Amino acid sequence: GQSLEQPSEVTAVEGAIVQINCTYQTSGFYGLSWYQQHDGGAPTFLSYNALDGLEETGRFSSFLSRSDSYGYLLLQELQMKDSASYFCAVRDQGNQGGKLIFGQGTELSVKP
């Protein structure tokens, strides 16, 4: 089966940098994804890593180390609107319809 672990909450101040870690255990690996969800809203896709290394998309970057079964999401120049829950997720299979398994989410609070 698949399981993911991430911190339950993180607090940071505006303008700072924060890193949200995720470790996973999977029977097969088909990439690590990150989703953002504001309270009561829909999860929205942020980033995806299939290979080791860093992927950068604007203020957000995501890193993957397959040998360590570990990844992280890096948020730079934090803004108040970044306060949300962040989920790491893995697919359980590589063929069509493979579902996403989510971690329990990290609630990020950005303070002024």
Added chain:
Amino acid sequence: AAGVIQSPRHLIKEKRETATLKCYPIPRHDTVYWYQQGPGQDPQFLISFYEKMQSDKGSIPDRFSAQQFSDYHSELNMSSLELGDSALYFCASSSVSSYNSPLHFGNGTRLTVT
């Protein structure tokens, strides 16, 4: 750009009643997923369809059923509702030409069972 559309946005039902949630995926997306999310929890996978055929099934109660129709919209039917069914229900769609296709979520249906 077109997004995943879910209806209704809010639904209030009493115990033992039946509810039907609808989902209209993004055009040309071939896979639909249903997730249930309780307060403060991660989305839990219920069921998925690929090209209108059920492709995977998660921890979906026997009281729940779902299908995908010829126009690709999907419906989640929930019977004998229980208080514990109160949650946000999300539908998501993707185009699984490759396994890294992201899921696009609808805004969800908030179901309250009283």
